[in-house]
Amino acid sequence: MSCCGCCSAFRPRYKRLVDNIFPANPEDGLVKSNMDKLMWYAMTSPDKLDRIGDYLAHRLYRDINRRKTGYVIISMDALDQLLVSCHANNLNLFVESFLQMVQKLLESTEPKLQLRATQSFEKFANIREDTPSYHRRYDFLVSKFSSMCYASEDEEVMRKQLRTAGIKGLQGVVRKTDWDNLGENIWLPTHMEKIVPSLLYNMQGNKAYVHGTTQISDTQDNHQNEGEKEPHELAEMCLRELVSRATYGKIHNVIKPLLIHLDYEGLWVNNSFAVQVFKIVMYSIQAQYSITVIELLMAHLNEKSSEPAQIRTGIADVLSKVIPIAAGECIGPSVIEIINSLLEHIRSSVVGGVSGKESSAEKMYQETLIHALGEYANHLPDYQKIDSMVFILNKVPGSDRVDDGGSQRPEAEVKLQHLLLKSLLKVGTKYTTVQYSTTFAQSFLVRLMRLSVSSDAEVRLTVQQILHTLIDRHQNIEKLAKPTLEVSRLGLTMSKPVRQDVNFWKKSGNEIMLSLQENCEFSNNRLVNIEAIYATLMLLMAEIRSDDVMVDILRVLFHVQGVAQNGTVSGPQGVQLQALVASVMVVISHLVPTLKDHVAAVIKKRSDEAPHLLPEIMASYESGLPCRDLPEDLLFDHSKVLDLLANTNLDEKRLNTSMASMMRRHSTTQHTSSATDINSISVEVDSACSSPGLPRRTLEEEITFESLKKVLTESPEQRRKAEEERRKQITEAFMTESFEALVAKIQAKFSVQ
Amino acid sequence: MEDYKFLFKVVLIGNAGVGKTCLVRRFTQGLFPPGQGATIGVDFMIKTVEIDGEKIKLQIWDTAGQERFRSITQSYYRSAHALILVYDISSQPTFDCLPDWLREIEQYASCKVLRVLVGNKTDREDRELPTHVGEEFAHRHNMYFIETSAKEADNVEKLFIEIAKELTQLVRSGHFDKDSKVGDLSPQDVSNVTLPPTREPRSEFACCSRWISSSTT
Numbered sequence: 014m015s016c017c018g019c020c021s022a023f024r025p026r027y028k029r030l031v032d033n034i035f036p037a038n039p040e041d042g043l044v045k046s047n048m049d050k051l052m053w054y055a056m057t058s059p060d061k062l063d064r065i066g067d068y069l070a071h072r073l074y075r076d077i078n079r080r081k082t083g084y085v086i087i088s089m090d091a092l093d094q095l096l097v098s099c100h101a102n103n104l105n106l107f108v109e110s111f112l113q114m115v116q117k118l119l120e121s122t123e124p125k126l127q128l129r130a131t132q133s134f135e136k137f138a139n140i141r142e143d144t145p146s147y148h149r150r151y152d153f154l155v156s157k158f159s160s161m162c163y164a165s166e167d168e169e170v171m172r173k174q175l176r177t178a179g180i181k182g183l184q185g186v187v188r189k190t191d192w193d194n195l196g197e198n199i200w201l202p203t204h205m206e207k208i209v210p211s212l213l214y215n216m217q218g219n220k221a222y223v224h225g226t227t228q229i230s231d232t233q234d235n236h237q238n239e240g241e242k243e244p245h246e247l248a249e250m251c252l253r254e255l256v257s258r259a260t261y262g263k264i265h266n267v268i269k270p271l272l273i274h275l276d277y278e279g280l281w282v283n284n285s286f287a288v289q290v291f292k293i294v295m296y297s298i299q300a301q302y303s304i305t306v307i308e309l310l311m312a313h314l315n316e317k318s319s320e321p322a323q324i325r326t327g328i329a330d331v332l333s334k335v336i337p338i339a340a341g342e343c344i345g346p347s348v349i350e351i352i353n354s355l356l357e358h359i360r361s362s363v364v365g366g367v368s369g370k371e372s373s374a375e376k377m378y379q380e381t382l383i384h385a386l387g388e389y390a391n392h393l394p395d396y397q398k399i400d401s402m403v404f405i406l407n408k409v410p411g412s413d414r415v416d417d418g419g420s421q422r423p424e425a426e427v428k429l430q431h432l433l434l435k436s437l438l439k440v441g442t443k444y445t446t447v448q449y450s451t452t453f454a455q456s457f458l459v460r461l462m463r464l465s466v467s468s469d470a471e472v473r474l475t476v477q478q479i480l481h482t483l484i485d486r487h488q489n490i491e492k493l494a495k496p497t498l499e500v501s502r503l504g505l506t507m508s509k510p511v512r513q514d515v516n517f518w519k520k521s522g523n524e525i526m527l528s529l530q531e532n533c534e535f536s537n538n539r540l541v542n543i544e545a546i547y548a549t550l551m552l553l554m555a556e557i558r559s560d561d562v563m564v565d566i567l568r569v570l571f572h573v574q575g576v577a578q579n580g581t582v583s584g585p586q587g588v589q590l591q592a593l594v595a596s597v598m599v600v601i602s603h604l605v606p607t608l609k610d611h612v613a614a615v616i617k618k619r620s621d622e623a624p625h626l627l628p629e630i631m632a633s634y635e636s637g638l639p640c641r642d643l644p645e646d647l648l649f650d651h652s653k654v655l656d657l658l659a660n661t662n663l664d665e666k667r668l669n670t671s672m673a674s675m676m677r678r679h680s681t682t683q684h685t686s687s688a689t690d691i692n693s694i695s696v697e698v699d700s701a702c703s704s705p706g707l708p709r710r711t712l713e714e715e716i717t718f719e720s721l722k723k724v725l726t727e728s729p730e731q732r733r734k735a736e737e738e739r740r741k742q743i744t745e746a747f748m749t750e751s752f753e754a755l756v757a758k759i760q761a762k763f764s765v766q
Numbered sequence: 767m768e769d770y771k772f773l774f775k776v777v778l779i780g781n782a783g784v785g786k787t788c789l790v791r792r793f794t795q796g797l798f799p800p801g802q803g804a805t806i807g808v809d810f811m812i813k814t815v816e817i818d819g820e821k822i823k824l825q826i827w828d829t830a831g832q833e834r835f836r837s838i839t840q841s842y843y844r845s846a847h848a849l850i851l852v853y854d855i856s857s858q859p860t861f862d863c864l865p866d867w868l869r870e871i872e873q874y875a876s877c878k879v880l881r882v883l884v885g886n887k888t889d890r891e892d893r894e895l896p897t898h899v900g901e902e903f904a905h906r907h908n909m910y911f912i913e914t915s916a917k918e919a920d921n922v923e924k925l926f927i928e929i930a931k932e933l934t935q936l937v938r939s940g941h942f943d944k945d946s947k948v949g950d951l952s953p954q955d956v957s958n959v960t961l962p963p964t965r966e967p968r969s970e971f972a973c974c975s976r977w978i979s980s981s982t983t
């Protein structure tokens with residue numbers, strides 16, 4: 014400031030005004046009254062604003078080079094004030110000078126100046142300019158602010174201040190550039206690859222994420238003053254803001270560096286931080302894009318296919334934890350795509366793992382994938398769960414052909430079949446059956462039944478388990494783990510008889526019974542297989558309240574008894590089958606009281622002479638225990654049962670028809686339900702009010718000539734109403750009543766007559 | 767106003783502990799820091815040099831060698847005009863990693879980047895890598911080569927000055943596009959050299975030229 018004195022009179026006014034704001038002693042700070050003059054001048058002559066900026070910049074450079082930090086700060090103070098108060102069109106040029114000064118300060122090695130620059134930049138970032146700046150670039154600012162996020166000063170306070178400044182600086186750049194989206198594209202990889210890791214770096218060390226103590230939610234706590242926030246909190250806020258601003262094409266650029274950062278920092282194996290970060294992402298992202306995040310995670314899993322299983326498990330686990338957040342947003346094809354992708358990962362894990370001895374880590378990975386699949390399915394609407402099950406089943410090797418090739422199949426295919434069925438089971442457990450006809454679409458049932466008679470005992474077991482979860486609507490399955498004679502202790506909840514179930518059984522019952530019957534005949538059945546068959550039979554009885562079910566089951570039981578009796582199946586399996594037949598017979602005799610005496614007699618005889626033919630069923634038996642060519646009185650007598658049934662509501666003739674002929678009958682006879690068809694009406698009424706064990710007479714009394722006439726003369730609407738009312742009355746009693754209560758009621762009715 | 771003719775971005779990479787930070791501090795601050803700690807993330811320094819009477823501003827980004835910081839350090843390759851790949855002449859493993867580093871460069875850096883191989887710590891008695899080995903490697907991979915000692919201030923100045931010279935020449939010959947659209951924050955009326963953001967087939971500009979390969983003599 015040497016020669017300025019003499020020539021100041023000739024200096025332009027704006028320069029004099031600028032010079033005057035600097036005190037003789039920098040400690041004194043900005044000369045406030047002169048600053049006011051400068052501001053007034055700038056506001057009244059906005060065209061001079063850019064020159065003021067230019068000149069201030071000129072002074073600032075000089076002061077920095079001379080290390081006059083006090084004056085540097087004063088220049089920045091003046092710039093800030095001008096920036097905030099001038100909303101002229103000319104701001105644009107002034108801003109260029111301003112940003113150059115910010116850069117100059119950031120280039121300094123002096124932390125104090127870097128912090129001051131960031132402060133000014135933050136103020137600037139919150140100003141919305143009238144005209145976007147097409148040529149303004151933020152490359153340096155992003156690079157420098159990111160670098161500050163890694164500040165490693167020994168002195169803790171300074172380190173924290175620098176990191177905080179870095180994060181706030183990045184936040185400023187993001188806000189600023191996203192607002193005027195005609196300028197710099199902040200979403201370019203070159204920027205995101207710096208911003209995202211810098212934010213994560215400041216979060217990852219914090220125990221809040223590592224131990225998962227903070228509850229990640231979809232709202233962020235804004236009450237706290239930003240100034241008091243810790244770097245990790247600021248970084249999280251900034252990440253949330255970034256993610257929430259990201260639109261479709263940009264998400265990839267945000268998530269990719271995030272994934273790569275987690276890779277390099279080795280944050281997949283102990284993945285609690287990764288989980289937290291992805292939850293933050295999922296809760297911040299615009300909902301319609303959440304599925305993209307899932308897809309990117311999947312793609313990342315693809316890329317890591319040759320990494321150790323632990324890493325893949327970590328990624329899959331993150332998937333399983335965030336996938337439910339996205340599931341609500343899934344529609345149409347993306348559902349199947351995600352499922353397909355998960356199945357594909359399972360497949361490649363199996364195919365890749367089979368050659369060598371499969372490690373437990375690899376198994377864990379597969380389990381995690383199946384879990385993720387289940388988590389995903391759990392959050393899908395029911396109709397999409399069905400679609401998913403159909404899709405999975407179609408992927409199961411062997412579901413599309415009758416002969417599964419026995420033990421000649423390649424190991425990988427067997428393994429894959431097991432895993433995919435487990436996946437299907439997983440999805441099945443998340444699905445709640447309401448209508449069987451909806452759950453078991455014909456093509457689905459056909460494929461499932463095909464697999465149910467696989468020569469592989471494990472496959473057969475899993476299929477039964479799938480059937481259990483899909484058939485069981487009243488949480489009975491846990492009560493049916495072990496076959497027993499103590500029926501009254503079971504505490505089963507019975508379904509109410511409804512037409513839909515009966516119709517379902519008419520359509521698909523044979524398919525199911527045929528498979529169950531065949532299931533019993535495998536010589537490689539283990540105890541668990543027998544137990545599973547027992548559970549399926551019992552569930553059918555409890556859920557589908559139709560006389561036909563009862564008779565069909567009886568038929569299967571007699572067939573199975575025959576198989577054991579003539580030695581087609583022998584050894585422990587033979588004994589197990591005899592005991593299985595007994596345990597189901599006992600239940601039937603409770604529901605069809607006319608059979609009670611006969612069944613009781615056989616059971617008594619067995620417990621006296623051959624207790625091994627009764628439950629509890631064992632995995633193995635002493636060799637030599639008889640199970641074939643048994644004396645008549647140890648067996649349930651087919652013709653006797655036939656006679657006994659003649660007096661009941663049950664269609665005893667059905668007991669004689671072979672499975673094959675039943676099949677044929679059902680494929681040709683279609684019950685068409687037209688309003689004037691008496692036959693079909695009576696069938697419907699019949700199925701609606703019939704309940705197992707009710708003697709036929711009761712029904713006959715109910716369907717009188719009068720009632721039939723009524724049916725015929727009433728308008729369809731009236732008739733439908735009346736019918737519904739009737740059905741309601743009749744079935745009321747059966748509504749989810751306990752098994753015992755029901756049995757008691759039936760017995761009471763029976764004894765009255 | 768800041769007056770410089772060109773602004774170049776120079777990025778240092780290489781294994782942890784090879785002396786990248788020491789080289790930068792020797793050049794920018796003229797000192798050899800005792801007990802220099804490992805770099806965390808990325809450090810930044812600036813230095814203006816004069817080439818043929820014109821001021822050239824060098825933005826120097828000193829990256830962390832530790833593997834865990836790779837996600838952030840890689841992001842700095844993209845916009846670099848020059849990449850300095852450093853190894854330690856007394857440590858075979860740091861040399862053995864060079865192919866990995868080259869792969870990274872191929873993947874992340876602009877194809878037009880000036881690449882310089884530096885064998886550092888020539889002051890050390892326990893040299894494991896003879897000069898000609900580094901030289902040959904550089905030759906094979908179209909890199910410039912120089913051996914330095916940050917400790918003894920050998921060849922450090924030369925390293926950066928040569929880079930500034932070379933880049934200036936490349937700019938003048940039109941190697942880098944002067945495209946204001948991909949520019950940086952820079953004073954008006956000052957050329958700011960920029961790189962194309964996407965990769966193109968490798969150009970052959972840097973074919974096996976060498977500066978110097980002598981150790982301290």
Ligand SMILES: Nc1nc2c(ncn2[C@@H]2O[C@H](COP(=O)(O)OP(=O)(O)OP(=O)(O)O)[C@@H](O)[C@H]2O)c(=O)[nH]1
Nearest residue numbers: 782783784785786787788804805831887915916917
């Ligand atoms: N003898 C000798 N030692 C050196 C030289 N340069 C660096 N060192 C030493 O090597 C060690 C590492 O130096 P740094 O500069 O921190 O290495 P760096 O490459 O920056 O390491 P990172 O930041 O972890 O990537 C320090 O102990 C230095 O003192 C040199 O020229 N000669």
Ligand SMILES: [Mg+2]
Nearest residue numbers: 786787804805
């Ligand atoms: Mg370093």
